[in-house]
Amino acid sequence: MNNNKGLFGLALATAVVSGMAAGFGLETARAAQAHKIGMADSQFGPKAVKAKVGDTLTFTNDDYDNHWVYVPTFGHQISRAGMKPGETWDVVLHKPGTFIVNCGLHSKMTTTVTVER
Amino acid sequence: MTIKHTAIAGALLGTAILGIGAASAGPEKVEYPKNYQSQYVWMGDTDRHDNNTIRRLYMNPEAYATAKAGQPLPDNTVLVLEMRSIKMADGKPVLEAGRFVPGDAVVGIAVQQKKRGFGTEYAETLRNGDWEYAVFDINGVRRNAPTTACLTCHKPRAGEDFTFVAWRVLADLKK
Numbered sequence: 001m002n003n004n005k006g007l008f009g010l011a012l013a014t015a016v017v018s019g020m021a022a023g024f025g026l027e028t029a030r031a032a033q034a035h036k037i038g039m040a041d042s043q044f045g046p047k048a049v050k051a052k053v054g055d056t057l058t059f060t061n062d063d064y065d066n067h068w069v070y071v072p073t074f075g076h077q078i079s080r081a082g083m084k085p086g087e088t089w090d091v092v093l094h095k096p097g098t099f100i101v102n103c104g105l106h107s108k109m110t111t112t113v114t115v116e117r
Numbered sequence: 118m119t120i121k122h123t124a125i126a127g128a129l130l131g132t133a134i135l136g137i138g139a140a141s142a143g144p145e146k147v148e149y150p151k152n153y154q155s156q157y158v159w160m161g162d163t164d165r166h167d168n169n170t171i172r173r174l175y176m177n178p179e180a181y182a183t184a185k186a187g188q189p190l191p192d193n194t195v196l197v198l199e200m201r202s203i204k205m206a207d208g209k210p211v212l213e214a215g216r217f218v219p220g221d222a223v224v225g226i227a228v229q230q231k232k233r234g235f236g237t238e239y240a241e242t243l244r245n246g247d248w249e250y251a252v253f254d255i256n257g258v259r260r261n262a263p264t265t266a267c268l269t270c271h272k273p274r275a276g277e278d279f280t281f282v283a284w285r286v287l288a289d290l291k292k
Contacts, residue, residue, distance in 0.1 A: 073285060074160070077162060077282065079163050079167070080167045081165070081167040089166070092215055094216075095214070106273075
């Protein structure tokens with residue numbers, strides 16, 4: 001009986017601590033990450049990226065040509081023309097959703113980014 | 118000798134007139150769309166990180182009403198691309214939730230219009246289907262800027278009816 005009480009107390013304490021941790025966001029704590037989207041042979045790579053709000057997309061022109069990164073998806077529209085070979089562009093993700101990335105100079109260059117909370 | 122000079126001068130003048138005519142024939146078909154800010158459909162703002170401006174896109178409501186996602190835009194579609202300044206601080210763009218903050222100034226207006234019969238004066242290597250382009254200042258006065266750059270840049274977008282953003286936005290808004 002005493003053992004049972006002891007186990008119950010331990011379980012309760014664990015539940016309280018876990019609850020507090022979740023309440024303070026500790027349970028889901030995750031450092032923001034960087035996701036590279038490279039450009040080579042007039043293709044983006046990778047073809048799909050999964051990220052979370054707060055993460056960063058790093059567009060990197062590894063190609064021999066200039067590229068023009070743009071997002072046409074409604075509500076996510078951004079653009080940077082004239083990215084020369086070797087240049088990078090960091091974009092911090094503030095909003096959940098899925099958007100397409102295209103190149104304004106090479107119509108077949110495309111990738112998709114999904115951002116979750 | 119005089120006759121020869123007159124002939125040369127005439128030829129040069131004729132060439133010049135033809136040259137001016139060819140350069141201005143297309144864009145002059147496009148009318149400035151008055152009241153586009155209040156009457157057209159807003160298709161989103163694109164933050165241009167390469168030149169710190171916002172490109173605000175509008176579409177005429179008649180075309181928007183009949184446009185279908187994934188299909189060529191209707192005849193008489195008018196797209197207005199308004200270039201706006203942004204708020205800056207210490208030489209850097211002010212960001213709110215990662216987005217540029219529009220300033221008060223419109224710095225330029227470009228219009229892309231689709232109409233049956235437009236574009237016939239261009240070679241197929243340059244022609245954008247039935248689309249034509251024109252550039253206006255903030256008062257709606259036509260600027261005689263060459264639109265060859267518009268045609269060249271939009272040409273590879275044939276698969277999305279020569280648009281960069283409108284095709285995708287229609288797909289997003291008309292799901």
